[in-house]
Amino acid sequence: xxxxxxxxxxHYFGGLxxxxxxxxxxxxxxxxxxxxxxxxxxxxxxxxxxxxxxPTEGKIVLEDRxxxxxxxxxxxxxxxxxxxxxxxxxxHMNVLDHVKMxxxxxxxxxxxxxxxGTPKRTREEAEIEDESYSLLExxxxxxxADQIVTNLxxxxxxRVELARALATQPKILxxxxxxxxxxxxxxxxxxxxxxxxxxxxxxxxFLIEHRMKVVMDLCQVIQxxxxxxxxxxxNPDEIRNNPMVIDxxxxxxxxx
Amino acid sequence: xxxxxxxxxTNRSSMRNxxxxxxxxxxxxxxxxxxxxxxxxxxxxxxxxxxLARVLGLTKPPAxxxxxxxxxxxxxxxxxxxxVLLIYLVPIGLVARFGASLANKVAARLLDYPVVLSALVxxxxxxxxxxxxxxxxxxxxxxxxxxxxxxxxxLSLNVVNGYMGEFSCSxxxxxxxxxxxxxxxxxxxxxxxxxxxxxxxxxxxxLQHVLFPISLIVGGLVAALGALLVAIPSFRTRGxxxxxxxxxxMFIVKSLFENLEFVGGPRGLGxxxxxxxxxxxxxxxxxxxxxxxNFVRSIxxxxxxxxxxxxMAADAMTVNTRHTKMxxxxxxxxxxxxxxxxxxxxxxxxxxxxxxxxKLAEVLAMVYLGGLNSVAGSVVGAVGFNLLSExxxxxxxxxWIIIPVLLIVLMVFRPTGLIxxxxxxxxxxxxxxxxxxxxxxYAAATR
Ligand SMILES: Nc1ncnc2c1ncn2[C@@H]1O[C@H](COP(=O)(O)OP(=O)(O)OP(=O)(O)O)[C@@H](O)[C@H]1O
Ligand SMILES: [Mg+2]
Numbered sequence: 001x002x003x004x005x006x007x008x009x010x011h012y013f014g015g016l017x018x019x020x021x022x023x024x025x026x027x028x029x030x031x032x033x034x035x036x037x038x039x040x041x042x043x044x045x046x047x048x049x050x051x052x053x054x055p056t057e058g059k060i061v062l063e064d065r066x067x068x069x070x071x072x073x074x075x076x077x078x079x080x081x082x083x084x085x086x087x088x089x090x091x092h093m094n095v096l097d098h099v100k101m102x103x104x105x106x107x108x109x110x111x112x113x114x115x116x117g118t119p120k121r122t123r124e125e126a127e128i129e130d131e132s133y134s135l136l137e138x139x140x141x142x143x144x145a146d147q148i149v150t151n152l153x154x155x156x157x158x159r160v161e162l163a164r165a166l167a168t169q170p171k172i173l174x175x176x177x178x179x180x181x182x183x184x185x186x187x188x189x190x191x192x193x194x195x196x197x198x199x200x201x202x203x204x205x206f207l208i209e210h211r212m213k214v215v216m217d218l219c220q221v222i223q224x225x226x227x228x229x230x231x232x233x234x235n236p237d238e239i240r241n242n243p244m245v246i247d248x249x250x251x252x253x254x255x256x
Numbered sequence: 257x258x259x260x261x262x263x264x265x266t267n268r269s270s271m272r273n274x275x276x277x278x279x280x281x282x283x284x285x286x287x288x289x290x291x292x293x294x295x296x297x298x299x300x301x302x303x304x305x306x307x308l309a310r311v312l313g314l315t316k317p318p319a320x321x322x323x324x325x326x327x328x329x330x331x332x333x334x335x336x337x338x339x340v341l342l343i344y345l346v347p348i349g350l351v352a353r354f355g356a357s358l359a360n361k362v363a364a365r366l367l368d369y370p371v372v373l374s375a376l377v378x379x380x381x382x383x384x385x386x387x388x389x390x391x392x393x394x395x396x397x398x399x400x401x402x403x404x405x406x407x408x409x410x411l412s413l414n415v416v417n418g419y420m421g422e423f424s425c426s427x428x429x430x431x432x433x434x435x436x437x438x439x440x441x442x443x444x445x446x447x448x449x450x451x452x453x454x455x456x457x458x459x460x461x462x463l464q465h466v467l468f469p470i471s472l473i474v475g476g477l478v479a480a481l482g483a484l485l486v487a488i489p490s491f492r493t494r495g496x497x498x499x500x501x502x503x504x505x506m507f508i509v510k511s512l513f514e515n516l517e518f519v520g521g522p523r524g525l526g527x528x529x530x531x532x533x534x535x536x537x538x539x540x541x542x543x544x545x546x547x548x549x550n551f552v553r554s555i556x557x558x559x560x561x562x563x564x565x566x567x568m569a570a571d572a573m574t575v576n577t578r579h580t581k582m583x584x585x586x587x588x589x590x591x592x593x594x595x596x597x598x599x600x601x602x603x604x605x606x607x608x609x610x611x612x613x614x615k616l617a618e619v620l621a622m623v624y625l626g627g628l629n630s631v632a633g634s635v636v637g638a639v640g641f642n643l644l645s646e647x648x649x650x651x652x653x654x655x656w657i658i659i660p661v662l663l664i665v666l667m668v669f670r671p672t673g674l675i676x677x678x679x680x681x682x683x684x685x686x687x688x689x690x691x692x693x694x695x696x697x698y699a700a701a702t703r
Contacts, residue, residue, distance in 0.1 A: 052572075090569065103555065114556040167573075
């Protein structure tokens with residue numbers, strides 16, 4: 001049984017049909033890729049599944065539970081963690097607090113704990129802090145814990161975003177172009193980190209990427225999206241050799 | 257010309273060096289040292305303040321560090337300066353300077369215990385100082401109480417406008433709700449009143465004092481209830497509705513009380529029992545600082561920052577953004593209500609006109625002067641603004657020209673306010689300024 005299933009999801013922005021009849025089934029532990037030209041609707045699919053928009057039609061099921069129409073924070077706490085295509089870090093907050101914040105839904109000390117600084121709060125926040133440090137270590141930025149994020153280089157900011165998404169304890173991690181804007185060195189490191197995280201935390205990963213090397217190296221199954229429709233789905237070799245994919249998307253890039 | 261420029265900059269930098277070398281020993285003084293020095297200065301004033309004032313040709317000790325006198329009667333400026341120098345500056349300077357090493361030792365020792373103990377010692381010293389200082393005249397007492405109350409409102413508005421990054425204008429309305437709520441409670445229960453009749457609960461004065469906090473909590477809850485009316489429509493959708501809705505709310509509350517005859521309509525409501533003593537006002541201010549500081553440093557409180565700096569990322573990270581905003585807004589309104597209740601019982605008379613646009617301007621000024629997203633900033637903003645405003649009182653109407661101009665100048669040079677975007681760590685604040693080992697080296701170096 002798949003971990004996450006999307007059945008014939010369609011979404012309109014006004015008159016624009018951004019996603020059409022989209023199906024998806026993610027198995028536990030799988031790494032999946034979503035590729036397609038600019039404006040194909042990839043980010044929109046992420047936003048639909050994670051509850052940012054409610055699909056015009058279709059159904060999203062996470063482990064037997066229908067999550068269509070739930071609030072983003074509810075879906076996130078059910079186990080869909082994500083990063084953003086354009087970094088969305090909190091500009092006045094330090095690195096450690098970013099990761100601690102993503103534990104929000106697990107906090108049980110309540111408002112009274114927050115107001116009066118009860119021992120329970122102290123204990124819980126200390127535990128969260130420990131966990132946060134180990135996540136920062138996992139992605140290799142624990143030495144930056146007390147830095148304000150806006151002072152960090154781009155690659156480090158991406159890692160912080162990844163650690164933050166991991167702190168929500170996702171069953172499936174959604175990565176929207178995790179290597180966008182990185183230099184070759186940062187790119188190689190990021191791929192290593194994604195592999196490491198996947199092995200270490202045993203989660204499924206769904207990633208959008210423009211760089212073919214990344215997708216082909218990491219993913220077991222790849223979907224190709226064009227104008228909101230999946231034109232091909234298969235393993236890296238199948239996708240690489242699919243004439244429709246080459247025609248619609250890969251053609252230019254393979255030559256490069 | 258180049259040389260002239262150069263020499264003027266070297267002059268300036270040597271002056272700065274000189275200044276900082278004078279200041280150097282004082283930077284080693286921990287808060288404990290300053291508080292003890294201030295306490296000693298106020299004790300000194302108790303002992304010799306009045307005779308000294310007479311000798312200097314002043315009728316009584318200057319109420320506010322001579323600031324008022326200087327503006328009122330320029331001829332007395334030298335006397336006022338000498339008074340301030342002899343009573344405050346010199347004693348505080350000497351005690352702080354030469355008591356620093358002892359104060360550092362004691363501060364270090366205190367932190368061997370839980371930080372609460374150290375905090376309580378500091379708070380006790382602060383209270384003792386305020387108590388003695390305000391004991392000299394009723395005017396001082398009033399200024400101290402109103403300043404403490406201003407600290408509460410400022411902090412609570414900072415939760416919304418600073419930490420949460422929304423723009424709310426409804427705080428005078430919440431103060432009004434708290435003021436009327438608490439006043440009706442105490443007048444109805446405790447006193448004989450022409451409007452409310454005989455006391456429902458005629459208690460001895462001591463018990464009235466003991467029960468006074470209940471009336472403040474009632475006031476706070478009434479304000480929070482009002483906040484719910486603002487919050488429900490404002491936080492339902494994304495967008496900047498809060499500024500408009502909250503402004504409307506403030507005017508609605510004001511005209512509501514103007515039209516409610518049973519609380520006196522536009523003539524206002526008086527006859528509140530004299531329960532807002534300095535200990536209570538001080539207690540509530542400290543409680544407010546402590547609780548709000550606890551809140552904004554917790555993950556639940558920092559969620560406000562996350563909502564402010566990126567709502568989309570916040571809810572993708574499991575933060576319930578709507579709940580977070582509602583809670584913070586009601587929480588802030590509660591404290592504004594408490595401050596309103598205290599305000600009503602300090603002045604023992606309120607009318608709807610007090611809680612209008614001018615109050616709003618004051619509270620906003622205090623928040624932005626002190627600095628957004630900062631507990632320390634709000635304390636500094638409220639105290640600074642109140643002292644300034646009292647000191648400039650003799651200028652009457654010009655006060656309302658000078659204060660805005662000062663604010664504008666400040667905004668030009670420090671756009672975020674005096675102390676913005678900081679976290680107040682009490683343990684860190686109360687730490688000794690010099691560790692015992694360094695102390696030895698420092699003493700050796702200066703010898
Ligand atoms: N909130 C929105 N309102 C209206 N139209 C939108 C919205 N979000 C996306 N679109 C449109 O939907 C289409 C798909 O956009 P989307 O961002 O999903 O593309 P993408 O595949 O992620 O592209 P890219 O590779 O550039 O990130 C585009 O035409 C875009 O303009
Ligand atoms: Mg995109």
